[in-house]
Amino acid sequence: MxxxxxxxxxxxxxxxxxxxxxxxxxxxxxxxxEFVAVMGPSGCGKSTLLNIMGLLDRPTHGTYRLQNRLVDRxxxxxxxxxxxxxxxxxxxxxxxxxxLTVLENVALPLAYKGVGVTKRVKLASQILERVGMxxxxxxxxxxxxxxxxxxxxIARALVxxxxxxxxxxxxxxxxxxxxxxxxxxxxxxxxxxxxxIFVTHNPELTKYATRVVYMHxxxxxxxxxxxxxxxxxxxxxxxxSLPKKTAEDDLAGVSLLMKVVPDKTEVPSSSxxxxxxxxNSTKRKRRYMKAKRQK
Amino acid sequence: MSLRSGHIHTAIATMRTxxxxxxxxxxxxxVGVASVIVIIGISQGVKNEITNQVYAFSKNVITVTSKAAxxxxxxxxxxxTVSTLTNQDVTSIGKIxxxxxxxxxxxxxxxxxxxxxxxxxxxxxxxxELPSVLNQxxxxxxxxxxxxxxxxxAVLGYNASVGLFKENVPLxxxxxxxxxxxxxNGVLNGFRVTPFSNNTLxxxxxxxxxQAAKQLDPGGGSLFQILARVDNSKDLNKVGGEITAAxxxxxxxxxxxxxLLPSQVAKNNTGILNLLTELTIGIALISLFVGGVGIMNxxxxxxAERIHEIGIRKAIGASxxxxxxxxxxxxxxxxxxxxLIGILLALLADLVLKLVTNLSPSxxxxxxxxxxxxxxxIGIVFGSIPAIRAASKEPIEALRNE
Numbered sequence: 014m015x016x017x018x019x020x021x022x023x024x025x026x027x028x029x030x031x032x033x034x035x036x037x038x039x040x041x042x043x044x045x046x047e048f049v050a051v052m053g054p055s056g057c058g059k060s061t062l063l064n065i066m067g068l069l070d071r072p073t074h075g076t077y078r079l080q081n082r083l084v085d086r087x088x089x090x091x092x093x094x095x096x097x098x099x100x101x102x103x104x105x106x107x108x109x110x111x112x113l114t115v116l117e118n119v120a121l122p123l124a125y126k127g128v129g130v131t132k133r134v135k136l137a138s139q140i141l142e143r144v145g146m147x148x149x150x151x152x153x154x155x156x157x158x159x160x161x162x163x164x165x166x167i168a169r170a171l172v173x174x175x176x177x178x179x180x181x182x183x184x185x186x187x188x189x190x191x192x193x194x195x196x197x198x199x200x201x202x203x204x205x206x207x208x209x210i211f212v213t214h215n216p217e218l219t220k221y222a223t224r225v226v227y228m229h230x231x232x233x234x235x236x237x238x239x240x241x242x243x244x245x246x247x248x249x250x251x252x253x254s255l256p257k258k259t260a261e262d263d264l265a266g267v268s269l270l271m272k273v274v275p276d277k278t279e280v281p282s283s284s285x286x287x288x289x290x291x292x293n294s295t296k297r298k299r300r301y302m303k304a305k306r307q308k
Numbered sequence: 309m310s311l312r313s314g315h316i317h318t319a320i321a322t323m324r325t326x327x328x329x330x331x332x333x334x335x336x337x338x339v340g341v342a343s344v345i346v347i348i349g350i351s352q353g354v355k356n357e358i359t360n361q362v363y364a365f366s367k368n369v370i371t372v373t374s375k376a377a378x379x380x381x382x383x384x385x386x387x388x389t390v391s392t393l394t395n396q397d398v399t400s401i402g403k404i405x406x407x408x409x410x411x412x413x414x415x416x417x418x419x420x421x422x423x424x425x426x427x428x429x430x431x432x433x434x435x436x437e438l439p440s441v442l443n444q445x446x447x448x449x450x451x452x453x454x455x456x457x458x459x460x461x462a463v464l465g466y467n468a469s470v471g472l473f474k475e476n477v478p479l480x481x482x483x484x485x486x487x488x489x490x491x492x493n494g495v496l497n498g499f500r501v502t503p504f505s506n507n508t509l510x511x512x513x514x515x516x517x518x519q520a521a522k523q524l525d526p527g528g529g530s531l532f533q534i535l536a537r538v539d540n541s542k543d544l545n546k547v548g549g550e551i552t553a554a555x556x557x558x559x560x561x562x563x564x565x566x567x568l569l570p571s572q573v574a575k576n577n578t579g580i581l582n583l584l585t586e587l588t589i590g591i592a593l594i595s596l597f598v599g600g601v602g603i604m605n606x607x608x609x610x611x612a613e614r615i616h617e618i619g620i621r622k623a624i625g626a627s628x629x630x631x632x633x634x635x636x637x638x639x640x641x642x643x644x645x646x647x648l649i650g651i652l653l654a655l656l657a658d659l660v661l662k663l664v665t666n667l668s669p670s671x672x673x674x675x676x677x678x679x680x681x682x683x684x685x686i687g688i689v690f691g692s693i694p695a696i697r698a699a700s701k702e703p704i705e706a707l708r709n710e
Contacts (some may be wrong), residue, residue, distance in 0.1 A: 069623060070704040089702075090627045097625020108620045108707075112321050122624045124311045169624065 336599025639691020647683025
């Protein structure tokens with residue numbers, strides 16, 4: 014049984030003409046103990062996927078089962094509780110509260126759980142010791158290096174003993190030494206039996222993962238199981254060569270432009286199902302055009 | 309509990325970092341709470357003085373006043389010149405069972421001249437029974453008795469004695485009124501001057517026997533008050549009723565007078581005071597309200613500034629209620645701090661008032677507790693809208709906001 018199961022999950026942002034499709038009927042099942050790297054170009058929906066899996070966001074369509082429980086329509090408070098107890102978040106920008114010390118930051122999830130202050134401090138300081146931050150407990154985040162802050166953030170994510178760790182580009186703001194530190198830590202946590210899902214742009218880091226998922230334009234285009242210690246085969250290729258546009262795509266783009274020329278040239282349309290499929294694909298193409306124009 | 313203390317900790321930290329903003333926010337609450345407490349304190353102090361027997365008449369005296377002239381009970385200037393009461397009323401009251409003394413108080417006109425001419429004083433013609441209703445002892449000498457009326461005796465109020473004579477103890481000295489020399493038989497101790505009482509009037513009065521006054525001024529002065537002493541305080545109500553009945557009979561069925569029991573005198577005097585107090589408290593409450601709106605405003609800004617923080621807190625598991633409670637605690641901390649400063653200011657003002665004026669405000673601990681409670685309530689009421697707004701943010705929207 015899968016720990017996380019997404020079925021036909023779509024996420025739309027905005028209204029009317031400004032609607033964008035961040036996730037396009039994604040199907041994904043993640044088992045307990047997997048170490049999943051999510052890769053893909055910017056704006057392909059990686060973060061949206063993680064936010065939905067982490068119960069920070071809700072899918073517009075589709076169903077999400079977490080531990081075999083339907084969670085896509087949970088109320089804010091129930092979601093908060095589930096998030097607190099089963100999911101630990103690690104962010105690219107660390108997101109520690111600047112006015113609290115490292116120890117207070119790490120102990121905060123426990124406070125929301127209702128753990129008493131003595132036990133809280135004890136647990137937090139144990140976790141900090143595990144991430145090698147025991148002598149930085151009373152530092153404020155701005156007194157630490159990026160790698161250290163991220164270690165503290167990992168400690169915070171771990172303190173509630175969550176079964177799932179979700180990390181959105183945890184190494185995005187770190188240099189290579191910091192990245193290594195953070196990834197080694199995550200892989201150690203993985204060895205303890207936690208499920209980890211992380212986003213990265215660095216193909217090198219796929220060597221820590223057991224599975225690599227590639228996304229493009231809100232869809233999962235490749236799903237590869239790798240062994241730990243090896244850089245995923247397709248990782249490098251994918252990172253530097255995005256799927257090429259075919260001549261057909263270009264033509265569709267041109268015809269799209271034709272539409273807005275005010276001579277009312279009617280675009281011939283086919284019927285029924287084919288039409289809706291076409292509409293779906295033109296939407297994607299329209300975004301291509303938009304991106305192109307912006308460049 | 310521990311989470312709440314953490315919230316208080318955060319709130320204080322936030323107040324420290326935004327020091328000026330916090331001070332300005334608190335200011336409204338501080339002023340409001342301080343003024344409410346000071347006003348209540350002053351009015352309570354005055355009421356205490358009135359009820360605490362620092363009053364011209366002793367406890368068991370029924371006061372009968374002429375209604376036609378009794379426009380207000382508001383100080384000396386309102387002493388009536390035309391009265392509906394007559395000497396017949398004095399005797400009628402004296403005959404009622406339970407009344408041990410019926411004392412007329414008649415204001416007479418005319419200059420009083422001793423060593424100096426008395427300015428701002430008045431002549432009150434009364435009977436020798438006045439000491440039995442008066443709640444004041446004599447500084448020197450004695451009151452005149454019914455026997456020595458033929459020698460034209462007089463008793464002076466304390467200020468009148470100073471105003472008439474250079475001598476400190478003017479016993480046996482004489483002064484002239486309407487061409488007749490009067491001999492000073494005694495000087496009253498000063499009545500304590502309190503707001504809303506006629507004590508100032510009695511300090512400036514020259515008391516002479518009513519028989520002498522009638523003889524020298526046949527037209528008569530104005531009988532503005534009859535004081536009836538009742539020895540048994542249980543009879544006060546009953547005697548009051550009988551006095552009313554007797555006077556209505558005397559006045560041909562008209563009730564153009566009022567009969568005031570001691571408790572009613574105090575109530576009459578505090579009535580206007582209560583009204584004024586309520587009015588001023590109303591104004592002070594407006595300032596509290598404005599202070600509350602200020603808190604709401606600042607909290608809304610604070611929520612807007614800290615949307616990202618709210619996102620982080622939600623991402624690591626804070627429920628809506630926990631976020632709401634954080635901002636409520638923060639608003640309440642600001643308002644309660646403001647309130648406490650207000651209470652301190654009020655106590656300080658109380659001290660200054662006691663030193664500088666003759667008011668003696670009394671600030672009881674109840675008022676202080678109420679002040680603290682009001683400021684807390686304001687924090688909760690006006691903090692709740694920003695807190696609810698903070699709590700209802702979608703976590704992902706909040707996190708995206710930087």
